[in-house]
Amino acid sequence: MKLTRIAYSKNLNAGKRGQLEEQAKLLGRVRSLVWQRYGSVAGVRVSDRATRDEWMADGTADTFGVLANAWKETVRDAVADIKANREAAKVPVRKAIHRHYKTDEERKAAYVALKRDTWADDPFLRRLMRKHWKRGRNHTNNQIVVRSDQYRTYHLAEGGNVWLAVPSLIRRKTVTIPLNTTVAPCGTLRIILREGLAEVHYAVDAPDLRESRPCGDAKLGVDKGYTEVLTDSDGNHHGRNLGGLLRTESDYLKATNARRAKIRSMAEKAHKAGDAAKADRIKANNLGMVKRNRRRARFESRVRTTTFTAVHAVVDKAAQVVAEDLTRPFVSRKKLRKNTNRRLAAWTKGVTAEALTSVSERRGSALSLVNAAYTSQVAPCCRILGKRQRDRLHCTQCGVVWQADHAAAVNILKRDGDSGITLWTRHDRVKELLQERIDRRRTRLPVQDSSPRGRRAKYPINAQQ
Ligand SMILES: [Zn+2]
Structure with a gap:
């Protein structure tokens, strides 16, 4: 690797x-x-x-x-x-x-x-x-x-930082770049120029990448949430600060984007009125990308840290992780562009997918992807389609109230090895199959106690918030 x-x-x-x-x-x-x-x-x-x-x-x-x-x-x-x-x-x-x-x-x-x-x-x-x-x-x-x-590459002094000499636009003349490291880069280089800085990217073999931390021995299902990175089938939440991070960033972006739109229209007005100097001034001083990009990079690295930490916590317990195929697009790109919340959520989905793959690979646990259609609507206790109320899922048969993400994680775990519902089974066909199974169980089982009202709703273990 x-x-x-x-x-x-x-x-x-x-x-x-x-x-x-x-x-x-x-x-x-x-x-x-x-x-x-x-x-x-x-x-x-x-x-x-x-x-x-x-x-x-x-x-x-x-x-x-x-x-x-x-x-x-x-x-x-x-x-x-x-x-x-x-x-x-x-x-x-x-x-x-x-x-x-x-x-x-x-x-x-x-x-x-x-x-x-x-x-x-x-x-x-x-x-x-x-x-x-x-x-x-x-x-x-x-x-x-x-x-x-x-x-x-060369050193000016022994033990000093490395200098890099790359071709310029003129034959046999080089541009020499002082680097901040004593280790010389090798192989093909990709020099990326950013705000006053040159980054030199190069690939090295990474035989020591395999982590020494072993994975656990359980088999766990996980569900991707929005307020947390993952909920596992034991009912534990991982990466709970994700929701806060996303909310703050999305509110901030909404506010600044609105302000930028206003400023941009001022620049356009100035341009139309013939005041090109003013338009340029506004563009250079008020519509720059430097701070914006810097903030974006900071936000992304925070989300990545939260996500990877959460996935590590799951792999601490699990030798096999069953998850939804998160690389599937769920909303069209056009819609995403317009809605900040959705756009950020879609992006974090990708980060979670990446973290699940790479952490599993590095720590030697297996990752199985399953079809997640209707997994947040089936009550695992009685395997019927429950009634969803916000983040709660009510089982209309036995009265148990599930935390919806927890129920989804349990169902995702059960989907692994489900011969009827494969990764490619269509959404509507999944619903048909679930209904068929419910009907089949009803006709086989004796008539159920039809007064669930008499029972108190109870939470399954670990489902309390
Ligand atoms: Zn039930």
Whole structure:
């Protein structure tokens, strides 16, 4: 397994930073061109090598204004980004193949076509890929990729910090970057320029990544919540400060976004009235991204810490964790963009999915994903569809009141090994199946005591708030 290390520049002067920024900007144009030409079906089976040869031959390369090695590495990097983007789109398509084709041979042929990128010849696959693979655009204008044989590292004094010499825009001239570390970076470098700072990203082998902390021995189901990261099937909540973090950030964003919109309209008004200087001043001083990005980074790292801590707490107990497939989109992207709360919630779902995968892998526990349809509506005690009231689930048969997240976690645990409801069973079909099971049990069992009113609602162990 590879691990990314980051070294930072230390006291990089403005002249050098300017040179690097200029180069990154020119390379950004190369990236944009790659995305524009090959970011869709047209580029599916085109290799970066073919692109490079073509651009060398037809003179496109001469317009870039950067050295050959720099743009070639950038093409390779951008093609890899496009491929990753395309692979992500294949996840929902794979599920659709399972539903669409009925025989194993047909399914297999379709999976192979998807994998080998020959899906464009199959009308069904082509239609689906077009639906799920949204055309991307390049937004990266601050990166330089440097191959391992194109830079050198050195020390000015023994035991001192490392210096990095990378190619400039002029042949045989380098830009030297002082780093904040005594460890020299190695392999291919990705230099990312941020507010007055250069980050040097590189990959190292991580044989020591496997954690020594062992996992537990229980089998647990977990449900993803909004006020907490996870609730497990024992009824314990993990990462309870998530709700507070999300609420604070969402309130803050709503307020500042409204204010920014107002300021933006002032800038536009000034621009229309011919006062370009005022418009520019407002844009530079009141609509900047520096503080905004810094705050976002801080918030994200807090959520990640909370999430990973919560998942570690679950794995402390469990050798097998059963969870919902959290990578499935549940609301369209368009809707997400408009609603801050939902957008943040969707993002935390992704973080939880990542934490579950990576912590399980590192600590040696197994992760099973199941279909979570209706799991928060079934009362585990009597296996009927209960009555949901806010975060409570009432069993209408025996009168037990469940904490809805706890009930969901118990049901998710039971879904593992449920031969009727698989990961790909449709939502409406799950409800039918549940109803069939309830009916079957009713006809088999003797008539139940039909006066649940006489019983007091009681909480199952651990379900109290
Ligand atoms: Zn019950």
